[in-house]
Amino acid sequence: MATYDYDIGIIGGGAAGLTVASGAAQLGAKTLLVEKEKDLGGDCLHFGCVPSKTLASAVHLFCCIGGFPMRN
Numbered sequence: 001m002a003t004y005d006y007d008i009g010i011i012g013g014g015a016a017g018l019t020v021a022s023g024a025a026q027l028g029a030k031t032l033l034v035e036k037e038k039d040l041g042g043d044c045l046h047f048g049c050v051p052s053k054t055l056a057s058a059v060h061l062f063c064c065i066g067g068f069p070m071r072n
């Protein structure tokens with residue numbers, strides 16, 4: 001049976017898990033990060049913050065180019 005030796009184990013490589021893993025590793029902890037999906041990043045990177053702000057920017061740009069004023 002395999003044995004593992006880590007100071008901290010983090011489940012989930014989303015915004016929270018990545019932040020904790022990064023901080024723990026910088027403090028010198030032997031850090032294990034487990035992510036069930038193929039890519040790290042979680043909701044913020046793949047579905048939430050980043051795509052929604054990209055879409056909002058694209059809409060804003062489209063409205064500017066088309067001469068349609070944006071309403072806030």
Ligand SMILES: Cc1cc2nc3c(=O)[nH]c(=O)nc-3n(C[C@H](O)[C@H](O)[C@H](O)COP(=O)(O)OP(=O)(O)OC[C@H]3O[C@@H](n4cnc5c(N)ncnc54)[C@H](O)[C@@H]3O)c2cc1C
Nearest residue numbers: 012013014015016017034035036037042043044048049052
């Ligand atoms: C449309 C939208 C826009 C948003 N915009 C913003 C914004 O502008 N600013 C902002 O601050 N926040 C925004 N958010 C919120 C932000 O996305 C979340 O607060 C953030 O993703 C939470 O991060 P998390 O790491 O807690 O969870 P998640 O991002 O959900 O990450 C959890 C990770 O754990 C993994 N996981 C789950 N179960 C297991 C398991 N059993 N084993 C291994 N891995 C597992 C998942 O695959 C995932 O990668 C937005 C959300 C949405 C939906």
